[in-house]
Amino acid sequence: MASRAVYVHRDPMLKKRDDFEDILEERRHSSDLRYALKCYTPVLYKGLSPCRASELKSMVLQSDQLQYVINQVSKEMGRTAEEVQAEASTILDEMAHRLQISTVRFFAFTLSKIFKTLFRSICVNEEGIQRLQQAIHEHPVILLPSHRSYMDFLLMSYVLYTYDLSVPVIAAGMDFMGMKIVGEMLRMSGAFFIRRSFGGDKLYWAVFSEYVQIMVKSGFAPVEFFLEGTRSRTAKSLTPKLGLLNIVIDPFLKGEVFDISLVPVSISYERVLEEALYARELLGVPKPKESTSGLFKARKVLSEDYGSIHIYFGQPVSVRALAEGKVNRCQFNLTPRHIPRKPGEEIQSFVNDLAYRLVRSQEENMVLTPWVLLAFLLLQNQAVGNERGMSLDELTEQAAWVRDLSRQFGAFLHWPDQLPPSKVVSSSLSLHRGLVRISDGRVQLALEMPHSAMTSEEELLNRAVIILSCASYRNQALHLFIRPALLAVAIQAASSNKKQEVYNSFSFLWNMFSNEFILCPGAAVQDFEEACYLLVKSGALQISQQEILVSGRGHRTLAFLANILDPFLEGYQMVCRFLYEATEGLTEKQFVPAVRKFIIKHLLTGRLRYAEVLSSDLQKNALAALLRLGAVQKLKGCQGALKVNKVIVNSLEDTLGKKQAVSRSLNTHGLFLDLDKNSKLILVSVSQRRKAAHSEGSRRSTLIPTR
Amino acid sequence: MASNSSRGSSERHRIAQHRLSVIAGHLQRPLNGDTTIRATECKAQGTRPDVATEMKTVPRRRQEIMKWNGWGYNDSKFIYNKNGQAEFTGKRYRLSGMIIPGLRDWMESTFGATVQHKTPATPVLNTSAVQPPTLNEAFVEGIKSTGIPFSHDPEDRVFRSHGHCLHEIFPLREGKVGRVPDMVVWPKCHNDVVKTVELACKHNVCLIPFGGGTSVSSALECPPEETRSIVSLDTSQMNRVLWIDEKNLTAHVEAGIIGQDLERLLNESGYCTGHEPDSMEFSSLGGWVATRASGMKKNIYGNIEDLVVHIKMVTPRGVIEKSCQGPRMSTGPDVHHFILGSEGTLGVVTEVTMKIRPVPEYQKYGSVVFPNFEQGVACLREVARQRCAPASIRLMDNEQFQFGHALKPQVSSIFTSFLDGLKKFYITKFKGFDPSRLCVATLLFEGDREKVLQHEKQVYDIAAKFGGLAAGEDNGQRGYMLTFVIAYLRDLGMDYFVIGESFETSVPWDRVLDICRNVKARIVQECKDRGVQFQPLSTCRVTQTYDAGACVYFYFAFNYRGLSDPLHVYAQVEHAAREEILANGGSLSHHHGVGKLRKEWMRETVSDVGLGMLKSVKDYVDPNNIFGNRNLL
């Protein structure tokens, strides 16, 4: 059960966080023009002088790494080295940033204007800025912001400019290049562009990784990219992508720099600009292509109040310190370092752990507003079919209760304690007028009333937009509750209150949902312990050597937590059901539209409680989990046709559906779901199970009885 | 011609005279041998040596001329004089008797080491602190009957219980003595060694060969777990040049001879070996063989393994030697390579035939200043690529460059402070170079005059391509002087709370810059993490070039005021630095050897099988671990 996860388990109450400073405050009182033209002399890495874009280009093209690959490609493809070199140069031109201070100043000016109209404040932790400044001076720095909005990287550069730090160079997706002017503007403000997929293109990969690594090594500006790869449409953190992280830490592993500082940055929006856009996208209204005019239109629509933004610069993470004892750097001693090599297992698992650790620290430093907590309550209330909504008093009482719980779990909650809770609640609600309706002192989600002109499907989708928007706020705090919530469901599902039984059922759920939430691979045991710790501390559980007991006041807590997972359990169940019934030859491409149709049908019959299960994000995550667990397989060479193991999918659906313990005698087939050595789901008979449990002792930890 | 014509030999004599004066350039020695003892002819030796051995530097009682708890000669050390200025005492060296005005400032600004905070060493050895010897009576009787001189005097024993690692010297300064040999023997020739080894085997006594005592790998330390009587076999009295063969240009020499005596004696006949490790004043031929030593002029003469033609070693199994002196053989693995680097674990090297060369006609120092270390390394790499390295070429980083300046002796009566001097230097000569980044390469050319000048031009032309500017002979010479006095400087440091040491590695060319940067940074970081209150000195130089890589030498020192266990902190930092070296593709050692200090890394360095091979040789040659210093394996 040992795990090599990097993060440590700390008391969340002891987490100390910095104070914030509003940087718009000064903008409102002094000239934006003067600000844009201010004297700007950022600190550089150990006093290096900045390197011009053209020098950078020739450094990349002449590097041993790239030359090696150019020769290789030219031999393999039978092309001359000059041709390949020219291609590399074209790739680089398409990719490279052309950072210009004048463009940065232009943005500083215009963004000041825009931000002041959109936002009440942009709050930054200045201690974090000081740490960053120190880090930039000492080592190459990689900035890793969370990604919830297009605003993110404009904001980042804006903040760094404001504090006289070097503006970063930013890895951006090619899709921006569709917007001609904006694309070029971004390029001149430090963005460099990467194709979304370049699978087997060796040359592209070599140019790209060398370009990034030279920027890291020369350290003239922090390199910025999004660990999550893309904007999270759900406000939940996405499973980190490892490609770029691998590239940027490579210079450290190869000894080309002494250390690299990774700085996680958490950007929390009180209201996300793309709120409704995201919900539509998740529901299958196709994503509008990012075009310049589209952005301007959006800009017009957005003459609204978007509240505050909080940007928290986390503690810089030293790659050296974390790699100590985990990666043996001698592995690079015996081949020239410029010959590309796939990272070995040791490095892969290190980078993976590192990535999760960083995403978790992004999560931890996200500022939560009271509205986020209200979203939990309003969604839960809506789901129980309460048509009349909640009274304001009731909502306030419950909000205060959730506030206390979340604080016990270490939330970074901005709840103005000086105001009476009712005030806090009503002002939160007013900022989100589009999502809630208050009438007769009762609050509910602003779902449209049945309307004769609409088909019932349209009506359903309209309601779903509101629900998914609201869910995206709830999701901001999911990381806080996810482990205790998994435990709460596990306690309900376990056949006894024996610790081992509860753990088994926890571990099953944990495995099931590790594509949905940020759960570090291999860390089930730590997560279980963390959940136990939090629930004991909050007084909900008592845990002895062998048993887990729910305390008197624990029932409310556990019910609240278990409810959080309900929509996900229902969604995964529906996906299983769908796959069980799916006809042969279903491809991965067809999956989302087909499962959506299937779910809409079921929602319309009124048998499902959660419109949230319409989220394509959830559906894709469920499929990914089933693929990972081997319940579904992708057939090679059949255009991504999926092969479903119907027996397993069927028993999974059953297992996910039951919240009450099912005693073993009830198993009609006498079969158990289990994980084999490669973490794939299998069904085993009682006797096999017993034998296995006997011979392998405690390794078997995921046994879930099935009907 | 069977013998040299008289003209030839007088010419050679003239060159030798010149050569002597050149050596005296960086290394002056006493010309009267009042403190030396006369080597009596070894009775067991049949032939008379054909080279006079009148003056020998190392007496049996080393304490008569050398420090017991510091480096080098008793009469030579750095002190702060009455006026608070740094001065080097004695008469032996160029620097002797001179005032070094910049040194005190440098000590203060580099380490925060001030004159007020003093940590003087215990002046005399308190012999009662030395454990009484565990003697093996039968062995003692045996030695007595052979007539080989021996002693169990505490001072003699303490002197042979250590090399010059910081953790060996530091406790001695505080009067602390650990496990020391129980007895010292001074064989005078090969046969004496054979008898001694036979007796040791017969009576199960642990033997530790002792050459010049300059080990920096804990190789001479007595293993504390050793329960047998430990006998130090001091080779210093086996110090004759037995013959010189001018036809083949070889000399046959007893292994206890120390570097400066060997060079001096050969110089008298117009020859040299050209093997000049920085420790050559004290280290011995046998020690070089046993540690695979490297001399600064290896580019011309080769390292010790290139220089030896024949080796004789006495082991518990008997004597090992080759049957002829062929210049190269294909007779299986070269058995010399079991001996080279054996670090006293297999037996005693007693006699060596070495290559010799005529003393070069002309010698010239030089130096080049580079705008930064990167350019300097690129230049050295190019010099190596073109295989035109001078006798010695060394590249010091910026810190060492500044250090070199701090060691400038006062020459004129007009006092110029260190900083003024520096400033003037930059303004007049190296405008445009950043004084906090520039670095300097020191050069030593040797050969006949014309060729030296030609060679010099070639090297300076290459340097110019890398932005290097010639910076004069003076800077070059001072660079080399520094390496001879640096060991003395450590004693001054220790008088004022500063401890430090050097260590080295070898590394492929493409990793030189990375290893230098990372190891220096690691040292700084480790010091900080371990509570060192002052910024440490963490500096390096590239000291040797090869076709495929270079030797890098690090100096590391810090002010330990405020630390309760400075030695432990020091050891931890050095350990971390070595880990860093290995992680950056550096070797465990280029020339200092493994000893006990670095043996924890031997397995990963040579692989399981490699270690097994070495072990099986040890098991065969010395099954009872008579040579029980426990180095290496």
Ligand SMILES: Cc1cc2nc3c(=O)[nH]c(=O)nc-3n(C[C@H](O)[C@H](O)[C@H](O)COP(=O)(O)OP(=O)(O)OC[C@H]3O[C@@H](n4cnc5c(N)ncnc54)[C@H](O)[C@@H]3O)c2cc1C
């Ligand atoms: C200031 C200073 C500068 C140095 N510079 C250099 C340098 O430039 N190049 C370099 O290579 N090293 C250098 N060293 C390291 C040291 O001088 C060498 O390792 C040297 O070869 C040791 O010789 P020694 O005679 O002093 O041996 P010792 O220190 O007496 O012994 C070293 C080891 O060799 C064994 N040994 C000694 N003699 C014999 C023998 N006859 N037969 C078998 N085993 C024997 C001993 O048992 C011991 O294990 C330096 C050391 C110091 C302190």
